[in-house]
Amino acid sequence: MQPIISIRGLNKRYESGFHALKNVDLDIADGDIFALLGPNGAGKTTLISVICGIVNPSDGEVRVDGHDIISDYRGARERIGLVPQELTTDAFETVWATVSFSRGLFGKPKNPAHIEKVLKDLSLWDKRNDMLMTLSGGMKRRVMIAKALSHEPKILFLDEPTAGVDVELRRSMWEVVRSLREHGVTIILTTHYLEEAEQMADRIGVINAGEIILVEDKNELMSKLGEKRLTLQLEDTIERVPDTLARHELDLVDNGNALLYTYNANDKRTGINSLFRDLDSAGIRLRDVDTKQSSLEEIFVDLVKTPTPESTSGAQATAKDNA
Numbered sequence: 001m002q003p004i005i006s007i008r009g010l011n012k013r014y015e016s017g018f019h020a021l022k023n024v025d026l027d028i029a030d031g032d033i034f035a036l037l038g039p040n041g042a043g044k045t046t047l048i049s050v051i052c053g054i055v056n057p058s059d060g061e062v063r064v065d066g067h068d069i070i071s072d073y074r075g076a077r078e079r080i081g082l083v084p085q086e087l088t089t090d091a092f093e094t095v096w097a098t099v100s101f102s103r104g105l106f107g108k109p110k111n112p113a114h115i116e117k118v119l120k121d122l123s124l125w126d127k128r129n130d131m132l133m134t135l136s137g138g139m140k141r142r143v144m145i146a147k148a149l150s151h152e153p154k155i156l157f158l159d160e161p162t163a164g165v166d167v168e169l170r171r172s173m174w175e176v177v178r179s180l181r182e183h184g185v186t187i188i189l190t191t192h193y194l195e196e197a198e199q200m201a202d203r204i205g206v207i208n209a210g211e212i213i214l215v216e217d218k219n220e221l222m223s224k225l226g227e228k229r230l231t232l233q234l235e236d237t238i239e240r241v242p243d244t245l246a247r248h249e250l251d252l253v254d255n256g257n258a259l260l261y262t263y264n265a266n267d268k269r270t271g272i273n274s275l276f277r278d279l280d281s282a283g284i285r286l287r288d289v290d291t292k293q294s295s296l297e298e299i300f301v302d303l304v305k306t307p308t309p310e311s312t313s314g315a316q317a318t319a320k321d322n323a
């Protein structure tokens with residue numbers, strides 16, 4: 001299927017010379033919730049800003065539903081709704097006025113029925129005649145979403161939608177996002193929170209220092225996160241792993257003083273029980289054991305360090321698949 005957003009060889013160098021996006025290739029499928037995950041300064045807002053036409057790319061190509069963001073700026077832009085990271089609202093306007101006005105900015109004819117629906121979907125209907133300055137932070141954020149949806153975009157960008165939002169509101173935002181997806185809107189959100197990506201996303205892209213280092217199906221990524229390492233400190237040094245233990249795929253480390261076993265804690269059978277039985281039969285005595293969960297960060301580090309065929313960026317793999 002044709003991706004709704006397609007990015008090839010995108011680079012952004014700011015005037016300061018800072019290289020904020022490095023050869024980004026990325027496809028986002030129509031109807032997906034895509035979470036862009038990355039630390040502060042990774043380039044999330046820059047990437048979104050380029051797609052939305054707010055920041056000029058240095059080179060590369062971006063297409064939004066087939067429309068080039070530069071040669072067909074209007075075609076691309078009218079398909080997009082953006083809720084920026086920094087909230088800006090006109091304090092003295094009413095909810096209804098600000099949302100209706102936003103629609104007008106896109107040259108769309110008035111459609112009170114649509115505005116009404118958006119406000120109802122976002123539980124803002126009761127507040128429609130209230131001044132923005134009288135709303136709570138969470139309500140203001142929902143007004144920003146209503147504004148972004150006022151011109152019926154196919155794609156909604158949410159830059160850190162739940163930063164500084166309490167747990168309850170965060171959950172209600174997730175509900176809003178899911179219901180938008182059910183209405184066919186493609187959603188791209190940025191977040192620092194792995195939990196948020198886990199709850200919301202169909203696919204997760206990880207960006208670090210301007211590079212997309214991984215794009216993967218959420219479920220696959222989460223199963224990788226279940227990966228654990230069991231370190232077995234040995235009483236006596238061994239030279240090699242005994243053949244009777246071959247099926248456990250152990251690594252001998254620490255100059256023969258420790259064995260390393262990798263397993264997935266989410267699996268029904270981790271193989272730990274049979275491993276211990278076989279160690280005992282092999283006469284290997286343990287001094288200590290230790291388990292460690294691989295964090296998302298470690299997964300990133302591994303991916304960056306040792307590019308294997310399947311990990312040389314899912315982004316490129318999808319790029320080829322869709323070429």
Ligand SMILES: Nc1ncnc2c1ncn2[C@@H]1O[C@H](COP(=O)(O)OP(=O)(O)OP(=O)(O)O)[C@@H](O)[C@H]1O
Nearest residue numbers: 014015016018020039040041042043044045046047
């Ligand atoms: N106008 C600019 N001029 C120069 N450098 C910039 C500019 N805007 C952003 N940068 C730099 O580009 C990098 C990426 O910034 P960006 O805002 O895209 O990160 P981010 O992933 O959105 O971070 P955060 O999670 O903090 O929102 C940062 O190092 C930032 O300092």
Ligand SMILES: [Mg+2]
Nearest residue numbers: 044045046085
């Ligand atoms: Mg940002």
